[in-house]
Structures are given as structure tokens and as C-alpha cells.
Amino acid sequence: MKRIVGLVVFCSLQLLLVGCTGEEPSVRPLTSGVGVVAVTIETMDFQMADSIPSGWTTFRTNNTSAMTHLGVVERMPEGYGLREQQDQVAPVFQEGMNLIIAGDMDGAMAKFGELPEWFGQIVFLGGPGLIAPGTITETTVFLEPGTYLLECYVKTDGIFHSYNPNPAMDGMVTQFTVTAEASGAPEPVATLEISIDSESGMTVVGEPSAGPQTVAVHFEDQVLHEHFLGHDVHMARVASETDIKVLVAWMNWALPAGLQTPAPAEFLGGINELPAGGTGYFGADLEPGDYAFIAEVPAADEKGMLHRFTVN
Ligand SMILES: [Cu+2]
Numbered sequence: 001m002k003r004i005v006g007l008v009v010f011c012s013l014q015l016l017l018v019g020c021t022g023e024e025p026s027v028r029p030l031t032s033g034v035g036v037v038a039v040t041i042e043t044m045d046f047q048m049a050d051s052i053p054s055g056w057t058t059f060r061t062n063n064t065s066a067m068t069h070l071g072v073v074e075r076m077p078e079g080y081g082l083r084e085q086q087d088q089v090a091p092v093f094q095e096g097m098n099l100i101i102a103g104d105m106d107g108a109m110a111k112f113g114e115l116p117e118w119f120g121q122i123v124f125l126g127g128p129g130l131i132a133p134g135t136i137t138e139t140t141v142f143l144e145p146g147t148y149l150l151e152c153y154v155k156t157d158g159i160f161h162s163y164n165p166n167p168a169m170d171g172m173v174t175q176f177t178v179t180a181e182a183s184g185a186p187e188p189v190a191t192l193e194i195s196i197d198s199e200s201g202m203t204v205v206g207e208p209s210a211g212p213q214t215v216a217v218h219f220e221d222q223v224l225h226e227h228f229l230g231h232d233v234h235m236a237r238v239a240s241e242t243d244i245k246v247l248v249a250w251m252n253w254a255l256p257a258g259l260q261t262p263a264p265a266e267f268l269g270g271i272n273e274l275p276a277g278g279t280g281y282f283g284a285d286l287e288p289g290d291y292a293f294i295a296e297v298p299a300a301d302e303k304g305m306l307h308r309f310t311v312n
Contacts, residue, residue: 035140035185039128039150041065044161046150046174053183058140059150061128061269067156068263069172070234072272073127073141074149077118081147082175086164088116090171093153094163101158101256112228126280129234129270130154130263130296137269138283140188145180149173153253156261188281190216194293194307196231197221201304202293208309213284222276225297227254231305232297234270235282238290238308248306252298265292272296286311 039061040047048059063069076085092114099108126141127150152161152172159165161172191213192206197220215233222230236247242265252258270293271280288311295305 035183036060036138038062039071041069041131044069044152044156044172046071046152046172048150048174048176050175051177051179052143053181054143054145054178055182056140056185056187057143057178057183058138058185058188059128060136060138061131062136063131063133066133067154067261068130068132068267069152069154069161070130070272071128071150071152073125073143074151075123075125075144076147076149077121080118082149082170082173084116084118085149085151085173086170089119090160090163090173094160094165097155097158097160100254123275124230124273126232126274126278127272129232129272129282130236130267131269132263132266135266135268139269139271140281141271141274142187142278142280143178145178148176148178150176154259154261154263155253158256158260188214188216190214190281192216192284193218194233195220196233196295196305198223198231198303202233202295202307204293204307204309208284208286208291208311210286210288210311213286215282215284217271217274217280217282219274219276219278219280222273222278227252227298229253229296230273231295231303232271232273233282233293233295235268235284236265236292236294237268238265238292244292244301244306244308247292247294248299248301251294251296251300253296254298259296288312 035056036058041063096108096111128139131137154161164171192215195203195218217233246264250264269282271282290310293307294300300306
């Protein structure tokens with residue numbers, strides 16, 4: 001049993017207005033443009049092509065909304081897609097979350113037991129890590145042909161973005177097809193490497209320095225943590241007002257305050273979970289300052305999955 005789901009709430013007009021900051025975020029292309037898929041987030045939506053070539057694929061995500069989001073790439077089992085996810089999975093997670101918020105953990109676990117059998121066949125294949133408002137990020141993963149979803153399960157007012165309480169509308173999930181045609185995009189060349197596994201946590205090889213970086217993330221293993229998800233790597237700016245304990249706690253969706261809007265730090269991308277043995281990449285345009293790589297798992301600090309660093 002794994003992943004999440006979520007839902008949408010309607011942004012207030014005020015949120016929509018403050019979402020347009022007018023600032024031009026910097027973007028650093030990982031590749032020449034071959035294999036790059038543009039993703040735009042305006043409110044609680046993903047706007048991208050319905051069909052993309054296979055091979056090394058860079059999601060260049062532009063979050064023009066007023067909220068932090070993420071985008072998990074999910075390869076669906078044969079015959080399943082957005083409709084089934086929205087009808088059979090998203091409501092189960094939301095009802096389970098409602099029970100957690102009400103303090104009924106046993107009820108929540110029983111609810112998650114109602115997930116359909118095919119849910120366990122979804123393969124999580126990375127995708128854009130947490131991304132703050134007004135930010136552009138790049139995340140590169142290798143995709144085989146198939147039917148995929150891109151999903152955000154950040155919460156607002158306790159409701160997953162990928163679950164829409166309006167039965168006539170879908171949540172923050174989109175479906176796309178990866179075709180047999182190969183993009184021919186080359187695998188990115190890393191300037192910084194992170195290995196992550198359940199025993200030793202994150203191991204960073206290389207010294208993060210100012211300027212554009214391409215970070216490779218090697219998933220040495222993959223396990224289900226206490227919140228039924230695997231480990232991944234997100235990057236956040238650590239400002240003077242950032243409370244690291246709050247940040248660590250926030251990375252657990254199963255807590256009422258976990259992944260709840262607003263985010264406790266400025267997230268600059270990363271990569272969601274890949275299967276054991278997988279490697280993916282994300283771009284980082286580092287200015288001098290303090291940062292953290294952190295996994296979206298419970299107690300990331302105790303698991304060695306919080307790595308703080310300073311760029312001079
Ligand atoms: Cu979202």
C-alpha cells in the first residue's frame with residue numbers, strides 16, 4: 001500500500017492575486033531542450049502536454065501559484081488512469097485524512113485498507129519535488145512508454161490537492177501518455193551526487209558551490225516508511241526564521257499539520273521517490289546562503305535524511 005492522493009480547494013481571489021508576484025524566477029536549463037516538458041501550475045492544476053516521448057525527460061515546472069506544490073510521476077497499471085485514481089483512490093485518502101484529523105487513527109488505517117488492489121501496482125518514478133510559489137525547477141527522470149499521472153498531494157485546509165470535493169471536478173492530478181518514440185535526450189551530467197538509502201540516509205558527494213548545479217540522486221534502496229511512502233530528496237532554503245524541527249515534522253503527510261499549506265520553508269525542487277537502483281536528477285541554481293536537502297519521510301533528521309549545507 002502506498003501513496004496519496006488529494007484534493008483541491010478553490011483559491012480565494014486574494015490568493016490568486018498575490019500569486020502573481022511579477023518576479024522573473026531564474027531558470028537554468030539542464031539540457032538543450034530535447035526531452036524537456038514544460039509544466040505550469042497556475043492554481044491547483046498541472047498544465048502540460050498530453051503525450052510526450054520516452055527516455056530521459058526533464059520536467060521544467062513553473063509554479064506561478066501562491067502555494068507550494070509537488071509533482072509525483074506515477075506509472076499506472078494497464079487499464080487504469082486518472083478516472084480510476086480520482087474515483088477509487090483520492091476519496092479513500094481524503095476520508096482517511098479526515099479520520100486522522102479527527103484523532104481516529106484506527107479508523108484511518110481501516111479506511112486505507114479500502115484502497116483498490118491495483119493501487120499497489122502503481123510505480124512511483126520521481127517527478128518534481130516541492131516547489132515554492134514563483135519558482136521554476138527542473139527534475140529529470142527516465143520514462144518508459146505507458147500511461148502516467150502527475151499528482152500533487154500537498155494539503156490546504158486539510159484537503160489533499162489531488163482530491164477535489166466538487167464531484168464534478170478533478171483534483172491536482174493530470175494524465176499523460178509516454179509514447180514509444182524516444183526523445184533521444186542525453187542523461188544529464190551531475191555536478192553533485194546524493195546517495196540515499198534506508199540504512200545510512202543521505203550521503204552527499206561533492207561540495208555544493210554557488211551557481212548552477214545538476215544534482216544526481218541515486219536510490220540505493222527503497223522502502224515504505226511509517227507513512228507508506230518511500231524516501232526522496234527535496235531542497236529548501238534555510239532562512240533565519242526557518243524552524244528545522246517544524247520543517248522535519250511537516251515532511252510527514254500523515255500528520256494533520258504535515259504537508260499543510262503554507263509550507264514552513266522555501267522549497268526549491270528536488271526529486272520524488274524512485275524504485276531501488278534508480279537515478280534521477282534535479283537542477284539547483286545556488287546563491288550564497290543556507291540550505292537543506294530533506295526527505296519527505298517521518299523523522300528525516302533521525303534517519304540521516306536531513307543534510308544541511310552552506311554555500312559561500
Ligand atoms: Cu499542490
